[in-house]
Amino acid sequence: MIRKQSSIEFNSAEKGLNIVKPSLLFGMQTTKWRRSIEKIDLLFLTLEALDVNTSQSFEFIARDLEISHVFPNYVAIWKTRCHNPLRRSPRNSTISIESFEGMIKILSSMSNQFYPRIRELLTSKGSTQHRSERWDKFCLRLEELITERMNIRLGLVKKYLIMTSTSDSFQKQLLLILALSSGPGGIKRLSSSIFEPLL
Amino acid sequence: MKTSKSYKEGIASLEVDGIPDQSLGHDSDTIGILLSWKLTLIGLTVLEGKKEHLLNLVYVILSYSRSCISGLPDSISDMAQSIKISGVKGGHELILVSTKKDVEPLTIILDDAELSDLTKCLDKILFDRSIAISWLVPLAKPFTCSKFYSNPFRFKGIVSPLVGISCLCITSFVYLNLPLFQTSPTPLEATIEKDTYSKEINN
Numbered sequence: 001m002i003r004k005q006s007s008i009e010f011n012s013a014e015k016g017l018n019i020v021k022p023s024l025l026f027g028m029q030t031t032k033w034r035r036s037i038e039k040i041d042l043l044f045l046t047l048e049a050l051d052v053n054t055s056q057s058f059e060f061i062a063r064d065l066e067i068s069h070v071f072p073n074y075v076a077i078w079k080t081r082c083h084n085p086l087r088r089s090p091r092n093s094t095i096s097i098e099s100f101e102g103m104i105k106i107l108s109s110m111s112n113q114f115y116p117r118i119r120e121l122l123t124s125k126g127s128t129q130h131r132s133e134r135w136d137k138f139c140l141r142l143e144e145l146i147t148e149r150m151n152i153r154l155g156l157v158k159k160y161l162i163m164t165s166t167s168d169s170f171q172k173q174l175l176l177i178l179a180l181s182s183g184p185g186g187i188k189r190l191s192s193s194i195f196e197p198l199l
Numbered sequence: 200m201k202t203s204k205s206y207k208e209g210i211a212s213l214e215v216d217g218i219p220d221q222s223l224g225h226d227s228d229t230i231g232i233l234l235s236w237k238l239t240l241i242g243l244t245v246l247e248g249k250k251e252h253l254l255n256l257v258y259v260i261l262s263y264s265r266s267c268i269s270g271l272p273d274s275i276s277d278m279a280q281s282i283k284i285s286g287v288k289g290g291h292e293l294i295l296v297s298t299k300k301d302v303e304p305l306t307i308i309l310d311d312a313e314l315s316d317l318t319k320c321l322d323k324i325l326f327d328r329s330i331a332i333s334w335l336v337p338l339a340k341p342f343t344c345s346k347f348y349s350n351p352f353r354f355k356g357i358v359s360p361l362v363g364i365s366c367l368c369i370t371s372f373v374y375l376n377l378p379l380f381q382t383s384p385t386p387l388e389a390t391i392e393k394d395t396y397s398k399e400i401n402n
Contacts, residue, residue, distance in 0.1 A: 115319075119209065123312035124289065172311065173270055179315035180268045185261070185322030193269045 034085055036194045037095065040103050041084035042160075043181075045149065046174045047110050049142035050117050054110070061109050062102070070102040077106070086150050086157055104191050112182035118175050139164060139171055173198075202230050204330070206323040209316030210241040213324060215253075220331065231331045240317070243307050246295065254335065255282050257321050261336045263291070264318040290314075 048054045055074065062071040071077045080099045082091045111118065121138055123131070143164045150157040163170040181190040205214045213236065220231025233250040240246070246256070255277040263275045263284045272286035283294045291314050295305040309317065325334055 115315075119312045119315065122310065122315065124310040125312075176311050176315070177268050179311065180264050180318060182315075183319050183322050184326040185318070189265055189268045192265070196269045198270070 032195045033095075035197055036100075037083050038086055038156075039194060039198050040107060041081050041087070042198065043107055043174065043178060044081060044103075045145045046142060046171075046178060047107075047114060049138055049145055050114050050121075054114070057110070057113075058106060061106050061113070065102075065105050065109060067098075067102045067105060070096075070098045071106075077103075086154055088149065088151050101191075104194060105187065107178075108181050108183075108187040108190055111178040111186065115179065115182045118179045118182075122172070122175055122179060135168070139168070142171060142174075200227075201234070202228060204230065204324075204327070206320050206327070208320040208323065210243070210313055211317045211320035212239040212241070213237070213320050214239075215324065215330070217330075223331070225331055229329050229331050233332060238320075240307070240313070243309075243313075244305060248298075250332075252281070252298075254332075255279065257325065258335055259284055260314075260317055260321055261325070264314065267291075267314070 058077045059071070059074045062068055062077065071080070079091065080095060080103060081087075082089070083093075083095045084090060120131075121134060143161065146157065146160055146164065150160070152158065152161065160170070177190070177193075180186055201216060201218055203214065203216050205212065207213075215230065215233060215236045217230030217233040219225035219227060219229045223231055225231045233253065236248065236250075236253045238246040238256070259275050259277055259282045263272065266273045266275065267286075272291070274283065274285035276283035281296045281298065283296075285292050287308065289308075289310070291309045291311075293307045293309060295307070297304070324330055325336065
């Protein structure tokens, strides 16, 4: 498929991080919003599956990104993540645009920090034994986290669990999203694709 | 006068040489005119070319990465069909067609990690403020919903309503065309009718 090259001209002089356009946030309390918050939370879970102590560094990342006013502590991040309707005990209150953008910034920054580990899992090169050991450990941890945090009676969560247990493509897709979300270009890619369905 | 810059990420290493465009008032560290570039993919290949080739490569790779993050790894190529990337089983197939004659097209299979490395490497040059080049990259362009929800015609989906509507039509047709049975009046009915007539006359 050939696409026109003149779709969007990206000028090097305009490299500001305009993460989410206000027009895209129109109708936040809709399917689009629900889908995006589910996706964000699932990507956070994937990061947590990479390292047990990941959740502890969210606060430091928020401080580095100068969004401490939005997320003053770890609990604030956790509360925002609990807007995911697939959680065991979801929050029904509205989520602010600042919190939403902050979550995307943290996700991109964490992906950049964990990029070497994500790369290790995505590569097809190297010792097969070591790769399969790392992969199995990651898959097991992700499955545990989904079972622990999500409402397993919901159809979508059941679907996630079936997909994680039957094939590797779902986990690979999550890792590829994280790998491509890292860095300054990654945050733009992630923010423009955040409202798109995961499955 | 000549400025060289290099960007490295994993297996990808990009080196660019250029000079500032004095007519636009660039400082000595800025590259406004790209003279040459060299992309080394460790263990795979080394690519070189003109500015247009780099622009096309950046466009193709970053557009493909954008579609990969959405889970839709489309086949993407540039306008000149010199660079093409598409998803294949177990990786991503990058085909590079040389502008020189008698040179076979180069095919490289990248895994997910190598694609991420290449994407991040190209991101670095894209976001480097000292490179004053206009890139044509749809980096933050959201996809339309139709890309995610295919709506092909399914005959099975319309069978049930068609059968239902047909049954209703047939039943209606049969009932409307039923002959009316006109039975002969019983003796009692005949008497009542007769009395009614006589009453009406009396009135």
